[in-house]
Amino acid sequence: xxxxxxxxxAVGHARVRVRxxxxxxxxxxxxxxxxxxxxxxxxxxxxQNGIEYGRMEMEEGCVIAVVEATARYKAPARYDDELxxxxxxxxxxxxxxxxxxxxxxxxxxxxxxxxxxVHVVVGRDMKRRALPKKYADLLHAAASDTVSDTLDGDxxx
Numbered sequence: 001x002x003x004x005x006x007x008x009x010a011v012g013h014a015r016v017r018v019r020x021x022x023x024x025x026x027x028x029x030x031x032x033x034x035x036x037x038x039x040x041x042x043x044x045x046x047x048q049n050g051i052e053y054g055r056m057e058m059e060e061g062c063v064i065a066v067v068e069a070t071a072r073y074k075a076p077a078r079y080d081d082e083l084x085x086x087x088x089x090x091x092x093x094x095x096x097x098x099x100x101x102x103x104x105x106x107x108x109x110x111x112x113x114x115x116x117x118v119h120v121v122v123g124r125d126m127k128r129r130a131l132p133k134k135y136a137d138l139l140h141a142a143a144s145d146t147v148s149d150t151l152d153g154d155x156x157x
Contacts, residue, residue, distance in 0.1 A: 010142040012045025012087040015106070020079050029077040034113045035069055038101045041085030042117070045099070049142045051135055060132045064097055064119035071115035075105075082106040089143040095121040095128050097139060 014037075022033045043053050057063055077083060084104050091098040096118065103113040121131045131139070 010045070010049055010088070012041055012048050012085075014041045014044035014085045014087070016040060016083050016085065018077050018079050018081045018083065023079050027078050031071070031073065034071050034073070034103060034115065037083070037085050037103060038069070038071075038087075038099070038115060038117055041087035041101055042099050044085075045087040045089070045142070049138050051138050056132070056135055060135070061124050062121055062129060062131065063124075064131075065122050065126070066117050067120050068118040069115065070117075071113055073113050075110055075112050077103070077105065077112050083112070089139055090116065092136070092139050092143050095130055097121070097131075 016037055018029055022029050024030050046053050082105070084106055086102040086104065088100045089097065090100045097120075099117050099119070101113075101115050101117075102111060104111055120128055123129045130136075
């Protein structure tokens with residue numbers, strides 16, 4: 001996806017292949033690995049929208065801490081399956097960002113898992129802070145359900 005694309009409908013796509021170490025004795029992916037793949041998708045979506053997460057951490061001193069995660073498992077992934085992680089920004093409200101995910105098997109397009117994560121922007125001191133404007137603008141543009149009101153860094157109006 002080009003960074004010049006219409007980001008208001010942006011969906012990030014990241015591909016992963018299931019490694020043997022990610023499966024249990026039955027050859028099924030261990031459930032916690034889906035959360036790792038959510039992160040892969042989230043970082044890729046941000047990159048596709050012009051946000052380099054590592055640079056944001058280093059230069060701006062802010063991170064987006066996970067405060068909630070949900071996953072709904074629909075079908076198992078197995079060793080060597082190629083998967084695609086679809087990621088969307090669902091909502092941005094001040095320092096709170098909600099991402100949505102769908103994990104599909106490439107071979108047949110079957111939906112294996114869907115979920116969401118909620119993040120709070122914090123500084124190195126782990127205290128809530130505002131997302132720098134240049135990143136907030138990019139996330140707002142990518143959000144499919146952006147709340148347009150602006151909140152202060154502490155979450156108040």
